[in-house]
Structure formats: C-alpha cells, structure tokens
Amino acid sequence: MLRTIQLLIGMMLVGPAMVAADRWPEFRGPGREGHSDCVGQPLVWSESKNVTWKSAVPGNGWSSPVVWDGQIWMTTASQDGRELYAICLDRKSGKMLHNVMVFEVEQPADLQKFNSHASPSPVIESGRLYVHFGVNGTACLNTATAEVVWSRRDLNLDHQVGPGSSPILVGDLLVVNCDGIDVQYVIGLEKSTGRTVWKTDRSVDLSKKRNDEHKAFSTPILIQGDGRTDLISIGAQAVFGYDPQTGSEQWKVRFDGFSNVARPVHGQGLVIVNTGFTSPEFLAIRTGGMGDVTESHVAWRYGRSVPARSSPILIRDLLYFVSDGGVVSCVELRNGESVWQQRIGGEFSASPVYVDGRIYFLDHSGKTTVVAAGRRYEPLATNQLDGTFRGSVAIVGNAFLIRSTSHLYRVENSVAP
DSSP, rough: OHHHHHHHHHHHHHHOOOOTTTTTTTTTTTTSEEEOOOOOSOOOOOOOOOOOEEEOOOSOOOOOOOOEEEEEEEEOOOSSSSSSEEEEEEEEOOEEEEEEEEOOHHHHHHHOTTTTTOOSOOOEEETTTEOGGGGGEEEEEEETOEEEEEEEEEOOOSSSSSOOOOOOTTEEEEEEEEEEESEEEEEEEEEEOEEEEEEEEEOSOOOOOOOGGGGOOOOOEEEEEEEEEEEEEEEEEEEEOTTTTOOEEEEEEEOOOOOOOOOOOOOTEEEEEEOSSOOOOOEEEEEEEEOOTTSEEEEEEOOOOOOOSSSOOOEEEEEEETTTTTTEEETTTTTTEEEEEOOOOOOOOOOOOTTTTTEEEETTSEEEEEESSSSSOOOEEEEOOOOOOOOOOETTTEEEEESSSSSEEEOOOOOOO
C-alpha cells in the first residue's frame, strides 16, 4: 500500500505525458521534451500559405509561447531591457488581450548576442501564469486579469550574459535553476505565495574554474523510476538529481562543461544531458543512483556535432539533435552509436519538436526543415518565414505557434470555405 501511494504521488509530481490538445504549458510542452500527441499539423507553409494569422509582438524576447485553453502567453522586454512585460494573445484571432509591465530594471546587465532580457519561457496552469526574468524578477500573474499575484526580486545571482533558465511547476512548487558566475543554487518556491520552501546550493567545487565557467542556463525535468521522483537539474560542471519536495541532493555526475543551455531528456532508464561549452557532449546516465555516481552510472558519451544551444529530442529508442551549425544527427539510445547524420545548413538555437511521425527543425533565418523520424534520413519539406527565430515552437491542436523577432505566427493547414 505504501509503495502504491508513493507511486501515485510521483505521478502527480511528474504530471501526465500529455495534456489537452489546446494546452502547451511550458518550454518544450506538456511532456517537457518537445512531443505532441496531436495530429493534422501542416507539412508545408510560407508567408502566403497556411498562415492563419501573423500578429506583431512588441519588444524583444526569445521565450517560447505557452498556451492554456484560449490564451497564448509570452514574455518580452523593451529594447533597452529596462521594462519587462508579460503579453497575452487570443489563440483564435491573434488579437492582443493583455500587455502588462511586470518589472522595471534600473541598470540592465549585458547580454550575449544570442540572448535577450526575456529568454526564460513562462509556465502556465489554470488561472495562473508564472514568469521569470532571472535576477530581474519572478512573478505570478492572474491569467484572467493579468494582475500580479506575487513577485520576488531577491533571487540574486550574476548571469554575466543574461538569463536563460525557465521555471517549472512541481506539484505546489515553482522550481528554478539559478546558476551565476558568483552563486549557484536551485530554489523551490510555494507557487501560491512565492515563499521559499527550499534552497539547495550546488555541491560541486568550482574554485579551480574561471568565473565564466560557473554559469549555466538549463531548465530541469522530472523523472520517475526506482520508486522515487527525481528533479534532474544541470548546472556548470555537473548534473544533479534532487528530491523535488525537499531539494535534498540524491545523486550527481561531474563533467567538464558550463553555460549549459539544453534541457535534458529521459527514456528507458537513461537521462541524456548536454555538458555545454566548450566541447559539448551528450552523457547517458543510468537512473537510480545515490551519491556521486560519476564513475558508476555513465552508460555512454557522444561528442560528434553536438549542439551547444538546442535541446535533443528522444523518440522511442532514437535520439535526434541538430548542431548549432546545422548538422542533424540520429543516435541509438541504448549505446550511443550513430545511426545517421546529415547537414541541412543554417544556424540553430530553437529545440526541435516532434508530432505525427515528423521532426521539425527551425533555424535562425525562419527555415524549418521537416524530417521523418526513423533509422534513415528522410527529408519531407523545407518551409520559410520572414524574420529572425531563436525561440522554440509550440504545438496546439493542429497548429504551430512560431515566434520571430517581431511577430507570432499561427501556422496550420488552410480550410477551404
């Protein structure tokens, strides 16, 4: 009976693999790994084909859209970074519903060229939106009124090149990675009040590393197995498994890497993590360890054309990813052996999405390369939109939501009158 209760609690923490088709609640979607169970999405599109609406998005930001029922929410910032906003569009029409300034910043920090002052994606649930701008502020908004329910401006750290980690919901907690060049910790906030429930410092020695090798920008995931639930959180020089309710460290694997951006993925008893700059590798780590399992639980490593920015996508027993410079790879999950590799060109930051047997890779120039998931490279389409694109795509029903520097697109198959 006790084990059954523990498993039920774990399922509630991790959440269902998929939610309603009209919801995309966080970065990389309801399953947290870029998958959608929906069908009927378009294979081809352009500025003049299969675009239901194209709505102007004020300011500048690379947060991905999140969707709950009829609302689409994003964060954005003024060009100088002094004003930070939450904006809401109507899913059906693309009309602006809310545009609320959440924080003012007296002295915005410097940014890396691929970053923005509004890069972390929000997370949404019924009635509440949670936005995070790194050290510049974290807040909860009422989605009906856009009023701020609570806010925090004391999650202090030095990002050096701007914020990147997105928050996630874990039961009654909002959890955020906070990895700066000065301090490194993970924090769990009570989602109803913003009160700190736990705060855990990273337990890796960075004293022999340069300051810029202390930072990281990844977003955690939750996994369940071996009778427990683990919060998998990548920081500089190590990945950690925490108890999501208490923040206590359960295991860690050390590596040589920092400025980690990619979100981990999980399947078949393995967690796949990206070690980050300067020579990114994928590590496959067996779950269920306790303590420092660097020497015992790393199943394989893969270092060929590994991205420094976008996250991988795991589809059954195959891992797919695209390098920053446009090389798509497919690797065996069980042993890390290459299945195929193909150069498609372009420059990439957005993480791929998978739906209805297809993988969609969006590059900076607005080109989306569509590839069939499988053991041989099979290109299906190449589509082009205008502008610059660095945020990841959201999937809602049979539509894609794609954000450029200046607009949000709703892309779906046209229906004849």
